[in-house]
Amino acid sequence: MKEPSWLKEVQPYSSLDYKDLIEMFSFKNKSEFEEAIHKGLFPPHDKKAVGGGRKRLWYVKTIRKEIRRINAEEANGKEVLSVMPTDETSRKDEVNSNEA
Helix, strand or coil: CCCHHHHHCCCCCCEEEHHHHHHCCCCCCCHHHHHHHHHCCCCCEEEEEEEEEECCEEHHHHHHHHHHHHHHHHCCCCCCCCCCHHHHHHHHHHHHHCCC
């Protein structure tokens, strides 16, 4: 997955909403996006909008990390959206490194 050039130019704690992410990650619709989060295939939101709103937001740094994860899986010949939750990906690498 190619990282959009503008993503590199904004601050790591700038925020994106689900509409930005649906387009960026080519989800068909909001339901598919929500399902990916529920199954652990996409990271949960980092914060909610200021003022108690229901709008969920993801930090740019979270999204850049997710793009790197997807690219690493593609490079290793894995399915792009594996069934392993995103927060488990780094733990699996730790376990494998301890076995060596």
